[in-house]
Amino acid sequence: MAVPSSVSVAPTASPLFLREHEVRRGVELLFFGYTRLTRAIDDGLAEHGLGRAHHRALYFIARQPDLTISELLKILAITKQSLGRVLTDLAERELVETRTGEVDRRQKLLRLTAEGARFEAQLFDALRTSLASAYAAAGQESVTGFWRVLEGLIPAEDKAMVIALQKDI
Amino acid sequence: MAVPSSVSVAPTASPLFLREHEVRRGVELLFFGYTRLTRAIDDGLAEHGLGRAHHRALYFIARQPDLTISELLKILAITKQSLGRVLTDLAERELVETRTGEVDRRQKLLRLTAEGARFEAQLFDALRTSLASAYAAAGQESVTGFWRVLEGLIPAEDKAMVIALQKDI
DNA sequence: CTAGATACGTCAATATGGCTGTCCCATCTT
DNA sequence: AAGATGGGACAGCCATATTGACGTATCTAG
Numbered sequence: 001m002a003v004p005s006s007v008s009v010a011p012t013a014s015p016l017f018l019r020e021h022e023v024r025r026g027v028e029l030l031f032f033g034y035t036r037l038t039r040a041i042d043d044g045l046a047e048h049g050l051g052r053a054h055h056r057a058l059y060f061i062a063r064q065p066d067l068t069i070s071e072l073l074k075i076l077a078i079t080k081q082s083l084g085r086v087l088t089d090l091a092e093r094e095l096v097e098t099r100t101g102e103v104d105r106r107q108k109l110l111r112l113t114a115e116g117a118r119f120e121a122q123l124f125d126a127l128r129t130s131l132a133s134a135y136a137a138a139g140q141e142s143v144t145g146f147w148r149v150l151e152g153l154i155p156a157e158d159k160a161m162v163i164a165l166q167k168d169i
Numbered sequence: 170m171a172v173p174s175s176v177s178v179a180p181t182a183s184p185l186f187l188r189e190h191e192v193r194r195g196v197e198l199l200f201f202g203y204t205r206l207t208r209a210i211d212d213g214l215a216e217h218g219l220g221r222a223h224h225r226a227l228y229f230i231a232r233q234p235d236l237t238i239s240e241l242l243k244i245l246a247i248t249k250q251s252l253g254r255v256l257t258d259l260a261e262r263e264l265v266e267t268r269t270g271e272v273d274r275r276q277k278l279l280r281l282t283a284e285g286a287r288f289e290a291q292l293f294d295a296l297r298t299s300l301a302s303a304y305a306a307a308g309q310e311s312v313t314g315f316w317r318v319l320e321g322l323i324p325a326e327d328k329a330m331v332i333a334l335q336k337d338i
Numbered sequence: 339c340t341a342g343a344t345a346c347g348t349c350a351a352t353a354t355g356g357c358t359g360t361c362c363c364a365t366c367t368t
Numbered sequence: 369a370a371g372a373t374g375g376g377a378c379a380g381c382c383a384t385a386t387t388g389a390c391g392t393a394t395c396t397a398g
Binding site: 022030059 | 308
């Protein structure tokens with residue numbers, strides 16, 4: 001896995017982390033990188049008449065089966081009403097199903113159906129293709145740096161949630 | 170999805186860039202990092218009755234004064250109509266002004282007013298605070314890696330545009 | 339056992355930021 | 369002079385988010 005640093009638009013980061021130049025560069029790359037990655041799955045979603053909001057729910061349910069509604073609300077940071085519509089759509093298409101919680105019967109535990117898992121895997125494949133090629137072009141050490149910076153962008157109060165998501169992979 | 174998921178909790182990226190674990194980690198960190206960064210300026214925008222779409226236009230006009238409408242359309246990748254509404258709002262608030270192009274009189278060259286520049290700088294400050302602390306926590310080498318991976322996410326046909334933005338800093 | 343908190347659902351109304359399609363004018367290019 | 373291009377504007381639609389209020393089932397603490 002060679003590191004093709006000569007192709008990079010950027011030299012290296014300066015030790016002066018407050019320089020406007022470097023902040024703008026991060027803002028722009030985040031904007032373009034994030035929007036381009038999300039666009040990679042729009043076609044797949046549209047085939048089912050779904051949008052990006054549906055994918056976000058699908059994704060996190062795939063990631064953490066038996067997630068409760070309130071946990072998912074915290075992750076997505078949207079309102080109950082917004083999530084409600086999304087989950088209704090997913091349930092109608094039989095991509096997501098709910099069970100009543102055993103420990104706490106007020107809770108609903110969310111899971112993908114077999115069809116939902118197939119669909120999520122298909123969408124994930126498009127994400128994997130994009131990200132894997134970016135990882136490969138940047139090289140292993142860059143990927144680690146990529147993660148570290150992004151972790152630093154997550155506010156302390158959200159960090160536990162993100163770590164919890166990733167601990168049981 | 171026949172990817173082995175027996176994964177060490179290694180602090181660095183594995184050389185196997187196609188592993189699901191690492192792709193999901195990137196997807197999630199990008200999601201949380203991007204959304205949390207953008208939320209950092211929502212309050213500042215709301216004070217002027219503006220939204221994120223307005224900020225994106227404001228940002229790129231600040232970045233490249235005398236940008237034309239069609240150049241901005243390419244950057245934002247939205248329709249003329251959507252951008253039109255945004256620019257109307259910004260012009261009404263006297264944050265952005267246009268001049269007729271000198272070389273090509275069909276063009277309109279976009280610029281921030283003095284007030285627009287002040288406002289953009291204020292919003293940028295919030296972004297800088299977030300990003301600078303993430304940069305500092307991650308360290309210089311991580312920042313370079315962060316940029317390299319994000320560059321790899323930008324499709325070839327958009328890359329020239331991003332480089333053009335950053336060349337004259 | 340009861341009071342209150344919590345998990346979830348649902349109603350109605352509203353805002354934002356995208357989209358398509360069509361048509362128009364001014365200006366540049368050939 | 370004809371056609372291409374840059375920009376603006378109309379009408380209508382859709383997706384996704386918001387707030388606030390209210391209802392029901394269930395859990396927990398006094």
